[in-house]
Amino acid sequence: MSFTGDSAPIRPGALTVSELNRQARHLLETSFMQAWVEGELSGLSRPSSGHWYFSLKDDRCQVRCAMFRGVNQRLRDIPKEGDQVRIRGKVTLYENRGDFQIIVEHLEPAGLGALQQAFEALKARLQAEGLFAVERKKPIPGMPRHIGVVTSPTGAAIHDILTVLGRRCPGIPVTVYPTAVQGQAATTGIVDAIARAVRHNRADVLIIGRGGGSLEDLWCFNEEAVARAIAACPIATVSAVGHEVDVTIADFVADLRAPTPSAAAEKVSPDQAAWLSRLEDTRLRLAAAAGRHLRQLENRLSHIAARLRDPRRDLQEKAQRLDETELRFRQAMSQQLNGRRTRTGHLEQRLLAHRPSRHISERFAHIEQLRERLNLTLNRQLERRGERLQSAARTLHAVSPLATLGRGYAIVSSDSQTVVREAGSLAPGDRISARLARGRVDAEVIAIRAEPTGKD
Template sequence: MNSPFQDSRPRALSVSELNHQAKHLLETSFMQVWVEGELSGFSRPSSGHWYFSLKDRKCQVRCAMFRGSNQRIRELPKEGDQIRIRGKVTLYENRGDFQIIVEHLEPAGLGALQQAFEELKRKLQLEGLFDAARKKPIPAVPRHIGVVTSPTGAAIHDILTVLARRCPAIPVTLYPTAVQGKAATADIVRAIQQAQAHGVADVLVIGRGGGSLEDLWCFNEESVARAIADCSIPTVSAVGHEVDVTIADFVADLRAPTPSAAAEKISPDQREWSRRVDETQARLANAIRRSLQRLDTQMTHLTARLRDPRRELMDKAQRMDELDMRLGKAMTGILGQQELRMNHLKQRLLMQSPSRHLDHGRDRLERMRDKLHDAIRQRLDRHHDKLSHTSQTLHVVSPLATLGRGYAITRRERDGAIIRDASEVAKGESITTRLAKGDLTATVTGVHPPNEPAD
């Protein structure tokens, strides 16, 4: 029964329900966001995930960047860095913390550099500066190599090391330049022009070692790109590591993934040359020896031909007999092969005879009929056993079986209700008792509660 003082207040949400609904609302309201701010409270537990806050002068927001996403970040962010992130707004339900799941992270301002890169790339591409048709071929064996790079950087050291190993005879001229900073752009253009004016190099390597996008930016400047495009010397761009791509790579006549790779591409291998010279010398000696042997054989053959004509006729006659015998053997062999092939085709024809297939089908039909009869018989046996078992179970639980063991069912005469308690009938009331065989009708002469002895 309902209480007259039933609580009419609205149902209260559990904390879990509230947090779950808030999380769903946030994730459906914000598909993806870009946020910029100062990195704070950076932590990197053993799981490899990153946890930090992004803040400005007034507010902050918690962020989580899982290992699958942060593995693509080449440089570990530091406390106080100004960064831009892209991610999804959500709620960490266990603590009720509003947070951003970060999918991408970059230094603040990097997006502007990337946009400038793409705009200049499109501009120069439309002008045809990237076309393969305008690229000059790199000499297979350069007589003189020019290098435009820093005299103190790792790039010149790597280039000279590779050239000293592969072909130290090729002279190298360094045209020194800054490769980073505001002054580097004009410095690189000046070095390229100086190499052209010098006029000794027949291939020009332009590059530097790896670094961030900002470090490599001088190789993305339009003036550098046009200086490379206008250079009369075939150019090789060797900027950064394999993953780094600059405008200079597109404009140059050849792009090398690293300065070392550039030296590998433009220089012949002296050890390979020595091996090829040895192989060529050996092939030449073998060719001369074979030529002399062939001439000697021809002379011997011509000498042998200067003999009695009757001997020549005898040889021809013997040769004719040999050919005749070979022809007879060949014809016999061909006829034998044709006979074998015909017998094989006859055998295949017999194997494909309809009567053979019909016999096989009849045998298969008989086997299937026997299997069907066996399956039907087995299924009928299983159903018969199941029916017998069910009948026995029903008999065990049947009320009639209970009556057969001496029990009885008593009902009130007036309404037919089964009597389970003596207090359900009154003295003088008629009752009917069902036995295993037949019924009894009686009148109640006394009613005794369960704990009261009968008279």
């Protein structure tokens, strides 16, 4: 295969699109372990899988984001279009489309909410009172005799602190003053725990803190009572609340702020490496050998990891592809349904235009007209026939024998019921019968008198 013009032919060994996207994703994921991003939420899509897809944008750019169901179910409120939000997540690449995106692990509203406003108001008031002043802060002892810890006895923070202290300086005694570090009872509990540490008078440094969480989870360390208890504490205090990005009122009031509980344990514990100088050469040789071996293992592990694909990412990408397929299917179904509705509407209009009821109504109207014409014709025929019948009856009545009898004539018949037309057809003694207009007369011929016929 070859190309003409400015394009160069494909060289042997060129990357495929899949390889390029895979390497780009690996580069992004190794360069950005986690990122906090703030912007306007846009184009939120929530398919039936439960995953969320949206964009974060500012006045110039935007970035695609995916927040999977197991993460977004932990949110108390569902964000809406146009909200200003802050997200924490992993920068990656959706290989199938080559889309740069962020896999969101945390989402919260941006800007000054009610809690943030309360935070800023208390911060300004306590700062004005001088509780944050550098000159009032006590120094942290370089070699503490006893360390106190105010935190939850069951949280991850105490485990991290004790692990670090046990690693760095296991000989220093530690006293834990247990308290709730979240919820309504946390404020009173923290104040009481600090008071117990002061009454015991054992520790010469006091770590106060907990692990990470939302602004609401950390709010007890923003309460005025806790701030004043820390400020009034005669023991040197170290605030170790949340992650490095989390800032509370306790951080400003304490004598020292540590970004995490583990970092607080690092800051208050001495470096016992100076105590182990006699073992330093051996440790260095061992560390060098272990480092070489670890580097070899890391190289092998990196090589294997580059070849090994995380099955969770496969599932996530397949879920994303499934969501896209579902959206396309819904759009296609919607288009087909709209087309069918339009066609049904046209057929319905045509059916209404040719509906049988309309033709039946027209036929009934025509039949009614024919019936009226038939009745009119029959009436006229009956009238004409009646007139003709009356005329015939009058004519018949005029020539009827009965009418003649009514004028005084009679019909004479012999015994044989033969009408007697001439007197000469009878003889004396014959029995005759005369029919009158009303009634009949039986008689016997006595004499016959013949009258001239007028022919002689």
